[in-house]
Amino acid sequence: MTELKGIWKDWRLHLLVLVIVAFTEWIGVFQFTVGPGVILLLPMLYAMLIGLGLFFTPVIKKAQSLNAEPLIVLGVTLLIAKIGVIIGPSLPKLIEAGPALLLQEFGNLGTIFIALPIAVLLGLKRESIGMTHSVAREPNVGLIVDKYGFNSPEGRGVMAIYIFGTVFGAVFMGVISGFLATITPLHPLSFAMASGIGSGSMMAAASGSLVAAFPAFSDDIIAFAGASNLLSLSTGLYMSIFIGLPLTEKMYQLMTRKKASHSVEKGA
Amino acid sequence: MLLKNVQEWTLLLIIFGLIAAIGNWVGYSVFPISSLPGMTVLIVICLAGLILQHVLPVNIPSVAYIGIIGILVSMPVMPGSEYIVKWTENINILALATPILAYAGIAIGRSWTDFVKLGWRSVVVAMFVMVGTFLGSALIAEVVLRMQNLI
Numbered sequence: 001m002t003e004l005k006g007i008w009k010d011w012r013l014h015l016l017v018l019v020i021v022a023f024t025e026w027i028g029v030f031q032f033t034v035g036p037g038v039i040l041l042l043p044m045l046y047a048m049l050i051g052l053g054l055f056f057t058p059v060i061k062k063a064q065s066l067n068a069e070p071l072i073v074l075g076v077t078l079l080i081a082k083i084g085v086i087i088g089p090s091l092p093k094l095i096e097a098g099p100a101l102l103l104q105e106f107g108n109l110g111t112i113f114i115a116l117p118i119a120v121l122l123g124l125k126r127e128s129i130g131m132t133h134s135v136a137r138e139p140n141v142g143l144i145v146d147k148y149g150f151n152s153p154e155g156r157g158v159m160a161i162y163i164f165g166t167v168f169g170a171v172f173m174g175v176i177s178g179f180l181a182t183i184t185p186l187h188p189l190s191f192a193m194a195s196g197i198g199s200g201s202m203m204a205a206a207s208g209s210l211v212a213a214f215p216a217f218s219d220d221i222i223a224f225a226g227a228s229n230l231l232s233l234s235t236g237l238y239m240s241i242f243i244g245l246p247l248t249e250k251m252y253q254l255m256t257r258k259k260a261s262h263s264v265e266k267g268a
Numbered sequence: 269m270l271l272k273n274v275q276e277w278t279l280l281l282i283i284f285g286l287i288a289a290i291g292n293w294v295g296y297s298v299f300p301i302s303s304l305p306g307m308t309v310l311i312v313i314c315l316a317g318l319i320l321q322h323v324l325p326v327n328i329p330s331v332a333y334i335g336i337i338g339i340l341v342s343m344p345v346m347p348g349s350e351y352i353v354k355w356t357e358n359i360n361i362l363a364l365a366t367p368i369l370a371y372a373g374i375a376i377g378r379s380w381t382d383f384v385k386l387g388w389r390s391v392v393v394a395m396f397v398m399v400g401t402f403l404g405s406a407l408i409a410e411v412v413l414r415m416q417n418l419i
Contacts, residue, residue, distance in 0.1 A: 005276075006276075007280060008276065008279040013371075014283050017287055017367055017370045017371055018287045018290060021291040021366050022291065024370075025291045025295030026294050042365075043362070043366045044366040044369040044370075045369070047367070047369045047370040048370065048372055048373035050370070050373065051369070051371065051372065051375075052373040052376060052377055052380070053373075054373075054374060055373070055376075055378075055380070056377065056380075060374055064374060065374055065375055065378050066375075068371040068372070069375045071280060071283075071284060071367075071371040072368055072371050072372050072375060074281055074284055075284050075364065075367055075368035076331065077317065077318065077330065078284060078310050078311070078314055078364055079361070079365060079368065080331045080338065081313040081314050081334050081338045082310055082359060082361055083338065084313065084334065084335045084336070084339045084341075084342065085309070085310075085313075085338045085339075085341065085342040085352055086361075087335075087339045088338065088339045088340070088341065088342025088343045088344075088353070089342055089343070089344060089349075089353055091339065091343060096416075097413065097416075097418055099412050100408075100409045100413045100418070101409075103409075104406075104408045104412070105405070106408060107403075107405030107406065107409070108405060110401055111397045111404070112400070113404070114399065115393055115396035115400045119393045119396075124393065128393070131397065132396075132397055135401045160386050163386060164383070164386060164390065164391060164394035165398070166376055167376050167379055167383045168383075169398065170369060170372070172395065172398060173398060180399075180402070180403065186407070186410045187410060187413065189413065189419055190406045190407075190410040190419070193406070194405035194409060200368075201365075201368060201369060204368065204369075205365070205369070206402070208361070208365055222361055230332070230335055233329075233331075233332075
């Protein structure tokens, strides 16, 4: 973020965002029940989809799309500042919940146990290692590309998840967090900690849905989600290097060896 | 160079802050004048963090400084923290998130061509990756919080 030249002058972009924000906030939260769960659609989700839709109209030119990027970064800094001033007063509570905050970071390995078997079952080969070893944000893309190369199957795998996360991560997390928090018996604060997966916008969407569904816990949800996101950002890469990636490799070998020997038997 | 950046950051943060304040008004009925002190505090915290990141030789992301400064100035032991907490309470966090995602939507349009090239299997796996991470963390948090009798 060193080269920012006159992006503030792009009135077309800022005016457009202002209109999107005013319109989507005016619509407000829309929610409906699916069985025992609740699906919440927040203004930020419509805002993203409208922004994406406008990209394909002449209203947005390439310049606007490029200029929007630094504003995401600066917007996230404001979000983090806001989370900071919520954490400050509840710091003792956060320290009390420290063990849970630290240990739930290991829960990020859950993707390996749930998504890897599905990837292998769907017939994906070594792509599945790049795909499922982590939630595939920037540091993890770097790790995989560094280790296997950009044009390797693993590299293609991690890029696929990265692209999905970039385009639909926030929308998807926003929808499932409210839904899972209302259909499972788990406490909203546990889901708040789970919301911090190392991406500012996904954290905002996931914790935002929780706040809308459980307004009584609003400040605690934000404090826990924010703290967990900060932890994920700082520990996530090492978690992948030392545990996530080796574990994915091992599980992949186990799963494919079984499959391979099975097909040999059939062949014989 | 730094001065030029600070100028640009300030202008962009003010633009973003104004948009968020309007959203805060439309969506959460906080009149823009009431958002002003809180938004100013948040912008100053951001600027402090961005400048620190720029001048300190260590390679720590600016959001880490910003988060820490935010925590420090709002801790009860800090003189004046009650004002910071009171003012920033008026800024609804969802009102900050909406413009971020509006800008994000406009920016990610350029990734769309890559997105449509993904096969359906990638999309299915991606969803399970996210659900897996989310549920895994929630389960562990639940167990530990219950053991500590915090929930």
